[in-house]
Amino acid sequence: MFIQVKPYLSFITLSGLLVLGPVGHVRAQEMLETLIVSGDAPAPALAGRIMSNQASDFHPGARLDSAELLQNLPGIQVDSRSNYAQDTRISLRGFGARSAFGVRGIDLQVDGIPMSTPDGQGQLGSVILDNIQRVEVLRGPIAGLYGNGAGGVIALQTAAPEITQLSLGVAAGDPGLQRQTLAGEWREGAAAARLQLANTQVDGERPHAYAEREQGIAQLYYRTAGDLDIALKHERNRDPLLQDPLSLRPDEWRTNPRQTNPVAETFNTRKTVDYEQTSVSLRRSEGQTRWQTSVWQGERAITQYLGFRNGDTTVDGIRFLGSGGVVDLARDFAGASATLTQGFELLAMPADLSVGVELAQMEDSRRGFVNNNGTAGDLRRHELGKVDSLDGFALLQLTPINGLSLYSGARRGQMDTEVKDYFVVAGNPDDSGARDYRETAYAFGSNYQLNAQWEFFASRGRGYETPTLTEMAYKRIGSGLNTALEAAVNYQTEWGVNYRLDDRLEVVLTQFAIDSNNELVVDQSVGGRTSYRNAAATEREGSELFGRYAFGSHWRLLGSAQFTDAIFAAGTLDGKQLPGVAREQYQLGLQWLPFGSEVLQLAAQLQQRSRVFTADDNAVAAPGYRTFDLSAQGEYSLSAINLGWWLKIANLSDENYVGSVVVNQANGRAFEPALGRNVTAGINMQYAF
Structure with missing residues (x-):
């Protein structure tokens, strides 16, 4: 299946190129949409809001999980399921914590191209992580200007090749890991290209947990004589088999965390994924007039066998016809965006005005089909869902006096959803429906640079998150699209201080308060039928501490601590903690370079987290845990050959802990065990031409 980009998408992109193409260029400065795209220095008013990890901050690993790149960044909670049939669970200040699969409430980007759909669904499992050079996280009210579901922004960035070379890498280890990568990079003047392939097999620590993944990416970069950057990318991900061992009840986990839910074998629970996306971006980032435009289009096909036959269930005495235990989903998506930033003077004050539009x-x-013990049976569901979104935004930045930056911005979004039910039979009424959403986000704030070391910041804003198509699929009682779901609205306040001492020391202390109305939470999850509802209100308050320190050229220390009090603020759940959100989390990483170079690096990583409740009633919680990892890596060059290696021992103490929970799981199977002690190693050889 292939969806054609609608005429208005092509029109806006072409218009952007025609109108923005002939602009001039002078000094570089970033705009809203390219703020976390290019890796250059962002606008002064926003610089302190971005937390980032460079490639040198990444601990070694097989690069199978985005958690490897997000360590030590404050505000982020990454729950690794150790189950490749379910995407890594990521939440940021509690946004996205409700997600049973994939990522919700967080805007995901790779090289400025959205990895989130217009209704707010996203995942990073299809991304080749080996060539990611930088990870940036935008928190707080300003993130709301990125639109629907942007409780925060996580942006991954690659970099254009600098030399022509061929790379070959292999990795192996626990639990039954085998991975091979092959990459070719080319550089000739203003042009560069990369072709990369990766193949992965993992046996898994639990029975029925085998995973196989095949990935490929082609990238082309070119800078014109007029300093126009052009980037073209095509990526493909194919998962022929991702077995799902399913989650466990607390008593099962305590007895034997390495066991598999028997239902997994009975129904042969598994998933296959086929993902493909093409994108092109044009950007001019230098001068008083700067602009960027992007177009993307792709397809994602999923076939998943769940742990039940039909999904028929009885809720409050009413029997519902299920949609079958086999999901067959074909998703087509497309989008375009354009942003223009103009520098000028307003009443003798330096100013930047950014305006833009995004369509998706x-x-x-x-x-859906009956799951006949691992084979697809009768049809039980057939529908077509559509989502169209159109957003416009603007951001004004002012510098009234030296050291003081002010900004104010707004975004207006509209999203139209429609579902057409083609499976209307006796006992299964027409579940067609439609719902339109119109929402506004805004943010304003200030930064004050007291001197070269001290910076103070504060901001306030409004954001929103509409329910996804998946979350609207079911009602708790009755049939039909759950059109009663309202968009969740949040009001965020953030303030803090940033201390920097040259390139050696950085400490950031942030406090935040978030009040949400109509928070989207899981209402019930039983028999594959998960319904959602709007909670009356929630409150989240917390503090985040981030620091990095370089002891000369030999030692580097990187750490974070976060405290999040996330509770229901009204109704019968008043005072209960939001499920899926840890109250406390600490991370500390230490790197030692004995020779002061990349020849040898030794590292240790400590993570501690408090308990996490599995449901709204707070009756059951996954215990807190502490893990300790050790790693070593090095590089050695001989003429045109560069040899790199790494070794990692994760969960050194063999801690038995829950890596993730399934929120509000009605059958009690909410614990997803993490890996025990595991050892992995890899080697990479590069030959420069």
Whole structure:
């Protein structure tokens, strides 16, 4: 299936090129949409809001999980399921904590191209992480200007090749890991290209947990004589088999965390994924007039066998016909964006005004079948869901006096959803429906640079998150699209201080308060049928501490601590903690370079987290835990050959802990065990031409 980009998408992109193309260039400065795209220095008013990890901060690993790149960044909670049939669970200040699969409430980007759909669904499992050079996280009210579901922004960035070379890498280890990578990079003047392939097999620590993944990416970069950057990318991900061992009840986990839910074998629970996306970006980042435009289009096909036959269930005495234990989903998506930033003077004050537009669409063709113990049976669901979104935004930045930066911005978004039910039979009424959302986000704030070391910041804003198509699929009682779901609205306040001492020391202390109305939470999850509701209100308050320190050229220390009090603030759940959110989390990483170079690096990583409740009633919690990792890596060059290696021992103490929870799981199977002690190693050889 292939969806054609609607005429207005092509029109806005072409218009952007025609109108913005002939602009001039002078000094570089970033705009809203390219703020976390290029890796250059962002606008002064926003610089302190971005937390980042460079490639030198990444601990070695097989690069199978985005958690490897997000360590030590404050505000982020990454729950690794150790189950490749379910995407890594990521939440930021509690946004996205409700997600049973994938990522919700966080805007995901790779090289400025959205990895989130217009209704707020996202995942990073299809991204080749080996060539990511930088990870940036934008928190707080300003993130709301990125639109629907942007409780925060996580942006991954690659870099254009600098030399022509061929790379070959292999990795192996626990639990039954085998991974091979092959990459070719080329550089000739203003042009560069990269072709990369990766193949991965993992046996898994639990029975019925085998995973196989095949990935490929082609990238082309070119800078014109007029300093126009052009980037073209095509990526493909194919997962032929991702077995799902399913989650466990607390008593099962305590007895034997390495066991598999028996239902997994009975129904042969598994998933296959086929993902493909093409994008092109044009950007001019230098001068008083700066602009960027991007177009993307792709397809994602999923077939998943769940741990039940039909999904028929009885809720409050009413029997519902399930949609079958086999999901067959074909998703087509496309989008375009354009942003223009103009520098000028306003009443003798230096100013920047950014305006932009983003359009996106997706179409889900979804079918469901009876799961006859691992084979697809009769049709139980057939529908077509569509989402169209159109957003416009503006951001004004002022510098009234030296050291003081002010900003104010707003974004208006509209999202239209529609589901057409083609499976209307006796006992299964027409579940068609439609719902339109119109929401506004805004943010304003200030930064004050007292001197070269001290910076103070504060901001306030409003954001929103509409329910996804998946979350609207079911009602708790009755049939039909859950059109009663309202968009969740949040009001965020953030303030803090940043201390920097040259390139050696950085400490950031941030406090935040978030009040949400109509928070989207899981209402019930039983028999594959998960319904959602709007909570009356929630409150989240917390503090985050981030620091990095370089002891000369031999030692580097990187750490974070976060405290999040996330509670329901009204109704019968008043005072209960939000499920899926840890109250406390600490991370500390230490790197030692004995020779002061990349020849040898030794590292240790400590993580500690408090308990996490599995449901709204707070009756059951996954215990807190502490893990300790050790690693070593090095590089050695001989003429045109560069040899790199790494070794990692994770969970050194063999801690038995829950890596993630399934929120509000009605059958009690909410614990997803993490890996025990595991050892992995890899080697990479590069030959420069």
